[in-house]
Amino acid sequence: MTSNLWFLKGIKKGVLTEKFPAEPPEEPPLRPSVMEGAEYSECPVEAIDAEGKWIAGRCIFCRRCEPHFMPTGNQDLSEVRNFSPDAIRKSFYIYPLDSGSCGACNMELLSIFNPQYDANRLRIFMTNSPRHADALLVMGVRTEGMENVLREALDAMPGPKVIIAMGACAISGGIIGTMPLDKEKVALEIAGCPPSPYTIISAIMKLRGD
Amino acid sequence: MGKGEGRFIGRTASFEVYPSVLAPAVPGAVEPERKLGPSEMRFNYGPSTGGLMESVNFSIDSPGELITGIEVNPYYKTRKLRISGQKPEDALLIMERINGFHSASNSISYILAVEDALGITVPEPVSMRRIIQIELERIRSNLTVMERLCSAAGFGVPHNMLAALREKVSRIIGNATGHRYMFGTGKIGGTDLSFSGIAHKLEPLIDEFREINESLLQSKIFINRLQGNGKVTDKGLIGPAARSAGLRFDARSDSQSLPYERLNFQPIVRNEADAFGRFMVRAEEIFSSMGLIERAEELSEGSERIEVVSPEIADGTGAARVESPQGDLFVFTEIGNFVIRHIELMSPGKSNLEAFRHGSVGTIFTDFPFNWESFGIWISEVGVEIE
Numbered sequence: 001m002t003s004n005l006w007f008l009k010g011i012k013k014g015v016l017t018e019k020f021p022a023e024p025p026e027e028p029p030l031r032p033s034v035m036e037g038a039e040y041s042e043c044p045v046e047a048i049d050a051e052g053k054w055i056a057g058r059c060i061f062c063r064r065c066e067p068h069f070m071p072t073g074n075q076d077l078s079e080v081r082n083f084s085p086d087a088i089r090k091s092f093y094i095y096p097l098d099s100g101s102c103g104a105c106n107m108e109l110l111s112i113f114n115p116q117y118d119a120n121r122l123r124i125f126m127t128n129s130p131r132h133a134d135a136l137l138v139m140g141v142r143t144e145g146m147e148n149v150l151r152e153a154l155d156a157m158p159g160p161k162v163i164i165a166m167g168a169c170a171i172s173g174g175i176i177g178t179m180p181l182d183k184e185k186v187a188l189e190i191a192g193c194p195p196s197p198y199t200i201i202s203a204i205m206k207l208r209g210d
Numbered sequence: 211m212g213k214g215e216g217r218f219i220g221r222t223a224s225f226e227v228y229p230s231v232l233a234p235a236v237p238g239a240v241e242p243e244r245k246l247g248p249s250e251m252r253f254n255y256g257p258s259t260g261g262l263m264e265s266v267n268f269s270i271d272s273p274g275e276l277i278t279g280i281e282v283n284p285y286y287k288t289r290k291l292r293i294s295g296q297k298p299e300d301a302l303l304i305m306e307r308i309n310g311f312h313s314a315s316n317s318i319s320y321i322l323a324v325e326d327a328l329g330i331t332v333p334e335p336v337s338m339r340r341i342i343q344i345e346l347e348r349i350r351s352n353l354t355v356m357e358r359l360c361s362a363a364g365f366g367v368p369h370n371m372l373a374a375l376r377e378k379v380s381r382i383i384g385n386a387t388g389h390r391y392m393f394g395t396g397k398i399g400g401t402d403l404s405f406s407g408i409a410h411k412l413e414p415l416i417d418e419f420r421e422i423n424e425s426l427l428q429s430k431i432f433i434n435r436l437q438g439n440g441k442v443t444d445k446g447l448i449g450p451a452a453r454s455a456g457l458r459f460d461a462r463s464d465s466q467s468l469p470y471e472r473l474n475f476q477p478i479v480r481n482e483a484d485a486f487g488r489f490m491v492r493a494e495e496i497f498s499s500m501g502l503i504e505r506a507e508e509l510s511e512g513s514e515r516i517e518v519v520s521p522e523i524a525d526g527t528g529a530a531r532v533e534s535p536q537g538d539l540f541v542f543t544e545i546g547n548f549v550i551r552h553i554e555l556m557s558p559g560k561s562n563l564e565a566f567r568h569g570s571v572g573t574i575f576t577d578f579p580f581n582w583e584s585f586g587i588w589i590s591e592v593g594v595e596i597e
């Protein structure tokens with residue numbers, strides 16, 4: 001088949017891209033999403049503290065605290081810290097780094113480019129080299145073999161070195177291990193196990209100050 | 211333990227796995243390191259580059275274009291997971307994250323091994339719902355391999371169409387199970403999940419897929435990239451790689467862990483043994499999985515919640531083997547006083563990595579991405595140590 005015919009087939013399918021983030025997510029997943037509730041003390045990853053406060057970056061959405069805590073569907077699971085949006089360009093190039101993931105975070109990151117989300121239209125791109133990156137996005141727990149690779153990627157990045165921790169593993173170690181990053185240096189935490197494409201996109205936009 | 215009989219499926223730390231026996235493990239022969247020939251160079255790719263889905267390193271020997279030797283190092287991102295000493299239901303939270311993209315296959319094979327150890331027999335509708343989970347996972351995984359192959363070929367439109375389909379399947383899975391990757395859905399001794407109407411929701415997607423697939427098969431450029439590329443016929447193959455090489459190897463027909471015989475399952479077998487054959491097996495298995503889901507749904511008794519069966523014993527050893535999207539997945543466990551004392555796992559990734567390596571020699575650099583993607587290997591399940 002010639003590329004022309006493919007083009008026509010593509011057109012025939014119509015526009016799949018949703019209006020998000022201008023409009024609310026069309027089909028937000030229930031888990032992960034913001035959890036609300038009270039009184040549960042047996043969380044396997046201490047995502048509910050002694051005061052009963054739920055900590056997004058630790059939660060692996062295992063459902064054990066349900067129905068004491070329930071997912072709300074709210075996809076806003078990110079937190080920007082110590083960061084001024086003026087420091088970055090509006091076209092945003094991400095260099096992903098898998099420090100020790102289960103693979104699901106990798107898939108959800110890839111999914112932001114699915115036609116339903118089309119992150120490119122929001123000027124979010126992926127780059128193959130840390131030298132061209134506006135941000136280093138780290139997924140997974142700390143592993144011995146990736147420690148040097150992570151350090152080298154950080155060294156190779158131009159300033160300001162924006163670091164994104166994506167997923168419970170990268171933010172807190174989750175249920176799997178320990179976090180691979182210095183928490184103080186992280187500009188954006190995207191919670192979830194794994195965070196949904198809606199969560200990832202809205203987090204990056206929050207970081208950019210959109 | 212017995213003497214190995216039938217096809218050799220793979221190896222764990224202590225066992226050689228055969229269809230109905232476990233034999234004591236004999237360490238495999240270690241290949242000597244390859245010496246570079248005259249005018250050959252060694253190229254390094256990875257472990258971290260935006261072009262790869264996960265962290266993995268390739269070291270490729272070549273005099274210019276031809277690949278004369280290749281080593282793969284999947285151990286950069288090795289995670290060390292502690293399972294022993296945990297209660298079976300706590301260990302499940304880790305087991306389902308060994309390979310998050312194939313979480314259903316991983317968690318269900320583990321659950322079946324635990325149930326085997328504790329003498330739990332679940333009612334048939336529970337098994338049927340588990341089969342539906344695994345087959346949904348297979349459909350999404352196969353779509354992804356095909357999507358990645360289109361991406362490698364620079365075929366933007368079919369790549370996007372397949373990515374959109376993958377997203378739709380993820381949403382169906384998310385709505386039905388409460389999580390797009392089925393995390394937190396496993397139950398030892400039962401299930402909380404019900405899947406009524408799932409086949410009906412999948413049907414239009416499968417029709418869309420049929421159309422994309424037929425168009426791809428009319429593309430000579432696409433097919434040329436895959437035909438003759440990464441040919442492997444070794445008897446040690448498993449999963450789609452084996453079935454594309456004329457071998458009827460499929461845990462759905464030679465493992466008793468899940469009752470696929472109730473669904474009249476027949477493996478898809480082809481004879482190309484190359485990247486094209488693996489592509490075709492995956493495409494045909496999408497239709498076959500759809501059929502299995504339809505039949506399993508009829509036997510899964512609608513949307514009723516099925517109560518968990520409690521174990522009658524606290525100690526025992528158990529094993530299970532399921533067909534994950536990439537081939538046999540085997541779990542052995544020993545439980546004492548309701549605590550996991552020992553666990554061993556055989557993931558399909560290791561065997562497929564070997565097959566990829568063998569199939570790469572004699573191909574050229576531009577073949578590399580097609581050959582790699584055609585195996586659908588997940589490094590997360592290879593680079594992992596379980597205690």
Ligand code: SF4
Nearest residue numbers: 043059060062063065
């Ligand atoms: S869902 Fe699981 S991990 Fe999250 S707060 Fe509840 S118990 Fe903790």
Ligand code: SF4
Nearest residue numbers: 102105167168169193
């Ligand atoms: S955060 Fe969850 S989904 Fe992401 S890598 Fe860790 S276990 Fe996998």
